[in-house]
Amino acid sequence: MDNVYREAALKMVLGKMMAQALDACIVTDLSVIRWLTGFSGSSARMIVTREKSWLFTDFRYKEQAAREVIVAETVISAEGFDAELGSGRYALGESVALQSDNITWHEATRLIERLHGRQRVIPVHAFFDEFRMVKHETELMKMRRAAEISEAVLEAVLPLITPVATEIDIAAEISYQHKKLGAEKDSFDPIVAGGPRSAMPHAKPSSNPFKPGELIVIDMGCVYEGYASDQTRTLSLGRASEEARTVYRIVREAQELGIASATCGMTGKELDAIVRGYIAGHGYSDEFGHGLGHGVGFEVHEEPRISPKGELVLRENMVFTIEPGIYLPGRFGVRIEDTVVLGAHGAEPLQRFSKELIEL
Secondary structure: OHHHHHHHHHHHHHHHHHHOOOOEEEEOOHHHHHHHHOOOOOOOEEEEEOOOEEEEEOHHHHHHHHHHOOOOEEEEOOOOHHHHHHOOOOOOOOEEEEEOOOOOHHHHHHHHHHOOOOOEEEEEOOOOHHHHOEOOHHHHHHHHHHHHHHHHHHHHHHHHOOOOOEHHHHHHHHHHHHHHOOOOEEOOOOEEEEHHHHHOOOOOOOOOEOOOOOEEEEEEOEEEOOEEOOEEEEEEOOOOOHHHHHHHHHHHHHHHHHHHHOOOOOEHHHHHHHHHHHHHHOOOHHHOOOOOEEEOOOOOOEEEEEOOOOOOEOOOOEEEEEOOEEEEOOOEEEEOEEEEEEEOOEEEEOOOOOOOOEEO
């Protein structure tokens, strides 16, 4: 099933190359290489031409590539990709696209020099995004499984949140449980932040213990067969204050409004504006300073943007987060996040975990 999907993805890429009169494309982003080929190693480059594709890696991944890669010919090189590129052994045609998203100027210059002026090199940015944003059912199955793993982990760690535990303790347990339940890794370092630190949207876990009555933000996700999950829940250790409960209610209603409002044909900034307007209407416009969401897939942050800068039109089978928050510096913060898949009739959250305020 994976290879059928990857062959279809490769055909879409080739179609775009032909439409732009490109004879070859040098792929430098590992996440794109994995999307196209299934190769999960940490060192690879790829050449795609209209007639053939090659994946280049080194001896460390010889057996791994043999197991994972079918849609391209694997080249195990001791000299490195730049030497292979300059060898003249690969028919690249006249126009070569060079993926510029994840490459240093030093490497780009070296690769262009290796071509010895034989081809016209055209830097391309976000060349694959339009295909990666719309998920195939095989991809959605993996993303649902990633979400299920993280939800099981969240349920497992909640009883561990006590006044003798620290943020680091819970973050470490999340990472351990993710792997124990079958994930490759965390999709990002878990965010566990209690009390005033919960007002920091991307707080790093500290050695602070949890205190009764404080809100705690837990933002976590994992990678399953290459695909990421992302979710956030806010809870309290003991009964939260009435103010915290009020803010929590506003964020929850805003998040539910975002899910209910997402439809095919609107832009990311239009969806963001609906939720941002709701929060502003309750007097917290200055306390919601980040975008409403972001695409999720092979990377935990990818297109489309659901923010004031989100110009892309939302389409069926796009996957993105809806994560409004209100942050009161020095006091507390609240964020609630689901990853949703956009269908013909609206958005379906991949998460099922309760959004009631949990008071441990």
